[in-house]
Amino acid sequence: MLDIRYLRKNADEARTRLADRGVEAETLDRLLALDQRRRETIAEVETLKAQRNEVSDRIAFAKRQKEDASQAIAEMQTVGAKIKELDAQRTTLEQGVEGIAAHLPNLAAKEVPVGPDESANVEQRRWQPDEASYSKRPQVLQGAPEWLKPHFEIGENLGILDFERGAKVSGARFLYYIGDGARLERAVYNFMLDEHRKEGYTEMITPIVVNNTAMFGTGQYPKFVDDAYRVEGLEQTYIPTAEVPLTNYFSGETIPAEDLPIKFTALSPSFRKEAGAAGRDTRGLIRLHQFNKVEMVKFTKPEQSYDELEKMTANAENILQKLEIPYHVIMLSTGDMGFSAAKTYDVEVWMPAQNVYREISSVSNTEDFQARRMHITYRDEQDKLQLVHTLNGSGLAVGRTVAAILENYQNEDGSVTIPTVLRPYMGGQEVLAATPHF
RNA sequence: GGAGCUAUGGCACAAUCUGGUACUGCAGCGGACUCGAAAUCCGUCGAGCCGUCGUAUGGCGGUGUGCGGGUUCAAAUCCCGCUAGCUCCUCCA
Numbered sequence: 001m002l003d004i005r006y007l008r009k010n011a012d013e014a015r016t017r018l019a020d021r022g023v024e025a026e027t028l029d030r031l032l033a034l035d036q037r038r039r040e041t042i043a044e045v046e047t048l049k050a051q052r053n054e055v056s057d058r059i060a061f062a063k064r065q066k067e068d069a070s071q072a073i074a075e076m077q078t079v080g081a082k083i084k085e086l087d088a089q090r091t092t093l094e095q096g097v098e099g100i101a102a103h104l105p106n107l108a109a110k111e112v113p114v115g116p117d118e119s120a121n122v123e124q125r126r127w128q129p130d131e132a133s134y135s136k137r138p139q140v141l142q143g144a145p146e147w148l149k150p151h152f153e154i155g156e157n158l159g160i161l162d163f164e165r166g167a168k169v170s171g172a173r174f175l176y177y178i179g180d181g182a183r184l185e186r187a188v189y190n191f192m193l194d195e196h197r198k199e200g201y202t203e204m205i206t207p208i209v210v211n212n213t214a215m216f217g218t219g220q221y222p223k224f225v226d227d228a229y230r231v232e233g234l235e236q237t238y239i240p241t242a243e244v245p246l247t248n249y250f251s252g253e254t255i256p257a258e259d260l261p262i263k264f265t266a267l268s269p270s271f272r273k274e275a276g277a278a279g280r281d282t283r284g285l286i287r288l289h290q291f292n293k294v295e296m297v298k299f300t301k302p303e304q305s306y307d308e309l310e311k312m313t314a315n316a317e318n319i320l321q322k323l324e325i326p327y328h329v330i331m332l333s334t335g336d337m338g339f340s341a342a343k344t345y346d347v348e349v350w351m352p353a354q355n356v357y358r359e360i361s362s363v364s365n366t367e368d369f370q371a372r373r374m375h376i377t378y379r380d381e382q383d384k385l386q387l388v389h390t391l392n393g394s395g396l397a398v399g400r401t402v403a404a405i406l407e408n409y410q411n412e413d414g415s416v417t418i419p420t421v422l423r424p425y426m427g428g429q430e431v432l433a434a435t436p437h438f
Numbered sequence: 439g440g441a442g443c444u445a446u447g448g449c450a451c452a453a454u455c456u457g458g459u460a461c462u463g464c465a466g467c468g469g470a471c472u473c474g475a476a477a478u479c480c481g482u483c484g485a486g487c488c489g490u491c492g493u494a495u496g497g498c499g500g501u502g503u504g505c506g507g508g509u510u511c512a513a514a515u516c517c518c519g520c521u522a523g524c525u526c527c528u529c530c531a
Binding site for chain 2: 063
């Protein structure tokens with residue numbers, strides 16, 4: 001949620017910055033017009049309420065003196081009716097303001113490139129493992145050899161991913177991991193959680209069903225209800241990301257300033273309807289209705305949030321560096337950023353079979369946008385309440401990481417070498433080879 | 439799933455039956471006493487949110503007794519709905 005006072009006092013600037021996020025100028029004008037009428041109505045009704053309070057006190061006093069107060073009571077009946085009417089108007093106006101404000105995306109930080117979509121994103125840096133370790137594997141950055149296969153074929157050939165039975169038992173975009181596949185997934189997220197724990201993140205296991213208030217708090221609702229798996233008949237939703245329960249952990253609370261920054265990490269399944277993505281990435285682990293993700297969330301003071309954004313991005317990159325898989329980092333443009341974000345870095349992992357980088361992590365500073373929706377505050381040096389800044393980032397999407405491992409570590413004979421850092425998590429196993437599971 | 443009880447400031451509680459400025463203690467803050475502290479005494483003490491005025495510490499008004507409605511001139515109090523916690527029963531990894 002944006003600060004209505006900021007929008008009011010800086011309407012011209014806000015119009016421009018909202019336009020960068022794809023919001024029409026007319027929307028802000030409607031919002032401000034409603035806000036103007038809301039404030040006028042409040043002024044009017046509060047005058048009457050002050051009058052009523054005063055007369056009610058006099059009535060109470062008269063009654064104690066056993067005096068007649070019926071004339072004052074009769075007067076207040078009229079005033080009461082008027083108050084009721086104005087309060088109803090006020091509620092309507094407030095809902096109108098809220099209805100628009102709740103749909104406004106966050107404003108972009110100054111350094112974010114302005115543009116309509118991903119074409120305006122700006123690459124920040126590329127990374128690839130050094131020669132020594134990389135030379136043992138296919139030269140995926142120097143032209144793919146003939147035998148290079150996409151991860152889903154590798155997985156199916158090895159018998160460790162079963163998309164057909166996933167579709168049979170659940171539906172499209174669901175799958176089974178089997179045997180070494182399941183074990184690899186587990187190794188990957190255990191490795192990720194251990195790395196983040198070393199960086200000072202507190203490990204959490206969260207509810208994976210949350211209420212509507214929580215979904216509103218992080219910005220999924222009301223605008224993106226259609227992409228959510230809702231619990232039939234209940235006001236609850238299967239989380240699309242652990243960002244929701246992690247960030248809402250402190251909703252409505254004042255965090256002691258000395259505890260900031262606070263860092264959480266959690267593994268959770270994530271559920272997405274993928275409305276509007278029909279026909280895209282229909283094969284493989286890239287776009288599923290249910291996938292595992294290790295998430296990072298931070299609560300910070302405003303002045304430290306951008307430093308913490310860089311650190312969180314580095315934490316995501318660290319995973320791929322230790323896995324020795326190439327990636328690059330891009331800064332998203334105003335047109336490509338998520339609803340709540342003020343600034344976002346995407347980490348995209350190299351997928352040699354498709355010859356592209358694919359998003360594997362998205363790290364955002366939402367500044368006070370979510371904190372305002374959730375009412376998360378701290379007390380500054382002057383003992384005044386201030387909104388915290390919240391950040392979130394994938395660290396990383398687990399399924400996509402498995403996909404990247406399969407493609408980047410595949411061998412000509414169809415086997416897959418297990419990255420060195422994962423071997424301790426797999427009982428020392430070094431290679432995934434086709435073996436019967438049952 | 440069934441039944442009962444509970445929800446009031448940072449904490450502990452009173453007022454609820456019988457509607458009329460939300461009591462008191464602890465903690466906090468300011469002061470007195472003291473070389474200083476403790477004890478004692480005096481004063482002060484509703485966080486947040488909304489509106490408005492002011493350059494500003496802030497003033498004024500509204501709201502605020504778990505949440506949402508209703509009745510009333512007036513609701514902590516009466517009525518309806520909900521949520522959470524506790525106890526008992528039932529069930530369960």
